[in-house]
Amino acid sequence: MKRPLLILLAVIISNLHVLSFHIVGGEMELVHIDGYRYNLNLIQYFDRAQTSNPGPDFSVLVYIFRNSDNTLIRTETLTLTTEEAVLYTNPECAIGSLATSRVFYSAEITLEPEIFNEPEGYYISWERCCRNTSISNIVNPGGQGMTYTLEFPPVFKDGKQFINSSPQLFPPLSDYACVNQTYYTDFAGTDADGDSIAYSLQLPYNSSSQVALPIPQPKPFLELIYANGTDINNIIPGNPALGITSSGFLTVNPTFTGLYVFSVLVEEFRNKEKIGELRRDFQMLVLDGCDPPTPPNAEVRLPGETEFYNEIDIINYSAAEEKCFEYLVVDNAGENVTLKAEGVNFDEEVSDIFEFSSGPINASGDTLRVEVCISDCPYLASEPYIIDLIASDNACPLPQRDTVRMIFNVEAPPNTKPFYDSPSSATTLVRSQPEGVSVALDELLIGKDNDLDSLRFFFYAEDYDPVAYGMSLDTVLDTKGEKRVNFNWNTSCQNFPFGDRNTFDLGIVLEDYDTCSFDSGDTLFYELEVVLPPNTSPQLDGPEALYNRQIKSSLNFDVSTTDADNDPITLSAFGNGFNLSNVGISFVGGLENGVIESPFAWELSCANLNITQTTSYSIFFVTEDQDFCEETNADTLEVVVNVVVPANNKPEFEIDDFYSLNINEEFVLDVIANDGDNSDLLTLDLLSVNSAPPSEGFSFERSTGSGRVSSTLTWTPECALLGENYATESYTVDFLVFDDNCPNIESQSISVTFEVSELAVDYGQFVPPNAFTPNGDGHNDTYTLSNLTDQIYNLPPDNCADQFQSIIIFDRTGSKIFQSSSREFVWTGNGADAGTYYFQIDYLNTDYKGTITLVR
Template sequence: MVLPFTFLRHTLRHCASRRAVLWLLLWLSAAPAWATHIVGGELDLQYVQGDTYQLSMNLYFDAINGNPGALDNSFTAGIFDKSNNRLVTIVTLDLVNNTFVSYTSPACAVGSLSTRQLVYRNRNLLQLPANIYNSTQGYYVAVERCCRNNAISNIVNPGAAAQAFYLEFPAVVRGGQPFRDSTPRIFPPLADYACVGEVFYYDFAGQDADGDSLVYDMVTPLNGHTTAAQPTLANISNDVPLPGPYVPIIWNAGLSASNQMPGAPTLTIGARTGRLSVRPTRVGLFVFGVRCQEYRRGIKIGETRRDFQLQVLACPRNTAPSVTALPGTTGNTPYRPDRDTLRLVPGGSRCLRLRFTDPDASSMLTLSLRSVNYTGTLPTFSSTISGMVHSPGQPDTLVATLCFPDCLDTQGKVNFLDVIVSDNGCALPKRDTLRVAVLAVPTPNGLPTLTSTAGATLPLHVRPGQTLGFDLLATDPDGDPITYALSGANGFTPAALGATLTAQAQVGTRRAARFNWPVGCPAVTDPPGQVSELVFTATTVTPCGVRQAAPPITIPVVVDYSNAPPVLTSTLPADSAGGPPLVRVALGQSYMASLTGADSDKDVLVLNATGQGFNLADVGMRFTAPAGAPGQASGTFSWLPTCDGVSVTNGQAHELVVTFQLQESTCRAQPQTRTVRFAVAQPVAKEFLPPNIITPNGDDKNQFFTLADLPPDFCDARFKGVKIFSRWGQQVYESDSRSFRWAGDGVGGTYYYLITYTTGQRYKGWVEVMP
């Protein structure tokens, strides 16, 4: 994190004057240039979606000395298979953007250096289908154009040296699965110049959309096939791209890929950082090449290259600024970076007085901070003097105060922080760094305390239906805000069981809270009588954001619970070995039974009766149970049977099952039940002995076939009818009256009868007619 603090401001008039003088000096020292245009460039391939990609080329053009006729409206790019250099496809790149490249410090701009960035792009996007672009060695893209700047100082015959822009990318399928990759978008373009004898640095670090690892190195720029006489592919191959390998440029004597320009040290780039650095030892214009390789899971998958050039000028001398420090608010003993540690203690000074200056007239200085291993909030600057260094009537040295926050705590370890002062010199600012060692101890803060009125006799005992309540009091000696919390131990969750902890408003250093728990049946443990633990905590947050907690209070609680099952007695018949007893009651007769319940725990008892699959009232049953005293209950059952709700099968009435239950009002109730079967008693029938002969001869004896002893009608089992058939199956008589009389119709012989009831019962027989 960088925190800038600018102390000096140029006036417009002064800034313009300085820029004009600087430009004149640099222009006079610059080498002449003729017929120049291409500064450098690189290719870029970005994944869009599916099989679609965007191919672009950035071309950097000399806006001062460039030949306008060399500014192309389009380029032809070729995509080749790396395994055999076979041309796969041709792509046309059209000019879509033309802008100036910005300087790092616009005030340092010179008239001899101005660069345009030209962006060329395939307008219809690029299709890379997996059935074509599947070569395991991958592919490369190339664009060729001549020529470079005549004024380049480090290569042979620069005016005839061409450029081949080059990029590698992997197959779009790997292991049978899609393999997507976007090439790294490398480093911002370079528009600045370097000063001879001064360290020059520039950040060329790139970005990769896929998160691949990037590695940078210096490479020899590529020349390719084009020449000054044939500057484009259209001149030498009818605009058909030519495959590699591409001939590199030729370095001047004593130079190479690892020593591309005169310097001490020479031009280098950080393999991981992408940071260019050089201290040039000669004025001139120097071309250089940088390669950015991308790796995925340790395997190289592609690369992109940039050709560029750096101009070295003889600049006005710029002396570095300097910064010193004085601890505290008084005293004149300087802080010694290599020996002293700034110790920040409660009640002591937490500031460092900074004195910084610059021998160069009219310099504007800027302070910033850089962490080495410093943690926490950065300190802040405050200025007591502002003005321009060496301005008339002002002190030569500027003063600022650096104050560390009160809450800084280095945890007993020394933290290091760099204080950096930078000037506004050209081409790049110069700096001085003061490394400050800090050991900080924050102001002590007392711990909170917590007490309760639960009492000393523990565990607390409570029964279901009772309410447990007591108060808590938390105190913080510093008056920090107090927060309460309620929890339970070993899986016990009091809040889920209805327990609450309500905190009151804090008054000064104290904050009270009320615990309240209406104990219900869910609080009964299994088995009953086990200890449950209530845990109360009180925490505070100090002004420095440190969380502090009082020792927690744990209060054990036992929910007492025991229960003896109630006793049910009645005048109902007892169960038999075969199950619930059967009670038969004749139609029109009344049946009554009494039930009583008793509970030694004095729990409230409730008696009820329920029919299985029927409503008691629908079949003439009634159960009454008036409210009784605690631990007592009584009830009366009665039944006056009718045919309503009674069904009969084969002359037998269906059973009505009634369950009587004694229920107690307690947490783990043990209801007592009695089940009784009830049925309507079937009327007693005489023995059914139908006659089997009649003599309809007029002697008034056995004149008719009649059945006086038929089984009686019983609810829905009623006589339906009689049919009489001849021996040949012909029906000769039918009646639906129980009192039917059949005289045989004067024809003797054997006849057969069929008697049916509404419930499906059937009686068959025969009768002999003897006239």
């Protein structure tokens, strides 16, 4: 065995620092279970060589989008189920620094037909950041992430269920590549539905951000940015560069060491129409220092020939000739050589044509000689067929191979076709049978073969199973060269689903068991019909085909269905691309005999609808009867509801944008706004909390109103709001009004400037009263200097420069008989005799003195 130079590899790998991040590739799968249930799987290829890497996540969250408009449908959580090692092609080539495991996440999900029915299909995505920092072919690999995607078709299409599973790919091998050595692997997978699969190289997708787990974003996806001259045609530089065939065979002969990332696009086709795709991301490690491989050399020598076989020649064998020849392999002494045969233009397994499948080259290095004998029966009946004879050794990192391609034209052993003796297969037989009978059609079907080969009859039907519809072939006579059967048919609806299908194109094939089992026979064709009992279809009634309704209105109508046969009938409804209850629709439907009536109710509110996405909704009402034969007799009615969004007028303010205020004087303003639509609910408030001025005397409350809204602003400015030396200052207050006219809510704001000034006071205009009469007659009974009718009798107001401090009243002797620091003081004169008294009124900067006469 050729092993790599491990000492040199250890040095190379320590310098590369490869696989510093734990996820090195992966893909997604969607596998049908039954009905509308699926397994959704995400597969990661996980670096297990670096023990410092964290373990796999316990779960992953994937997002499902709609292809037509990239709308998010929903999310699904997949949980970790298994983790297993990915094997080397040759385990003896393993190196400790390259070990990969396959991590499998899965969840069972339901794809409801009323949601997943859009012809353009859907896609699933999952994102992760970031990639291995040692990747050679992208810019800033530590800052570029990965997006896994899978596209799938609708589950309900053309009026019926559309079943599909995505292709399932074989796990990649945990191999490395070597400089100037051919690397190859089969990336192809299988498709459970028999769909065609095409493979191509693509640039991998980046993640949408550099956070560890970005929220998956809809299309378009970002591609990685390639570096160092690499691109889609040169992802891994080589001679040749990395490439893949349409059938999934990947090859490269790399010219430089490094760690390379690439993506394989897997497209799925049915009836030549693309129905889905997925991508597999993977990394490839390219090393240097591997032993130069010596591939085996394989040749073929035909009996009686001295020269080796020329691969363009066609070998012709008659039916009677022996079909054996010599296969010779030369390789290094001690190499173990494995032999394999593959059909090129046919699908049958042919490896058993070798005398043995593997063996070593002996110590003397002699040629390995193997006898090869091909079958007497040709693999293709009417044309040459091609076989590749492949010799592989056990070199590292991958086996080296040599292939001899041989072309054969083999004469088949003679055989005459069997034939129908009765009835004749020359014309198509037409048969109609009433429902409920069990009969033998045409009594006996008689087949014969002149070679006296054994015979068999079997059904041929393209899109149904005849046995599932009561048909059987029951043997009456079976001898060499002749076989007789009865073609029996049970047409009972109680046993078979003739309600689903009652006409059948059927072939009954007669075939012989000849030596080579070639398709050789005669076919009897029938056109069959089961005549079902009369049945009328149920009829839907009630709603109109089109409704136009304004947003914030309601839609109500009754849906009824009747069946003239009084069969049990069902009534149901579903939305085209949406769930009825999710948009606020109430509809029950049901199952009754003969008649069903069910109310439909829909509140077209902004909370229920996403008007920015669509304003048109299609709703399908379906009724079907359950007659004796369960015949599909359905009536369907489509109702289209267009949601009308009327134009919305902006609300307007009814206030000015400038007002003047004085310190210590209360200012009152009714802030008013109205709406041209009259019916909208308006909300009035400050634009933000920072809109209020820095004043304890400021007050304004949020308010609402229909069509018109107001709220009162009150403000008694403080001196602290003035500038230096009590200079006038301006303050801007921002008000906001908005309506509730969803989905197009309108708003308006206004900036109002308030100019705050010092209060101008004429202290010379103050004339205090000089007498009062406390005699209890209710007139002038107390002495006060506030709230008097004549303004000149009231104390001058305070401003920022001068404020009231106190009043003191003295008698003639100078004794203090009354004192107060309140502007609202009241002197009753209690205990004072009639006469003249003296007062002193003090402000910060102004004083008043005078006399008061107390008259009793």
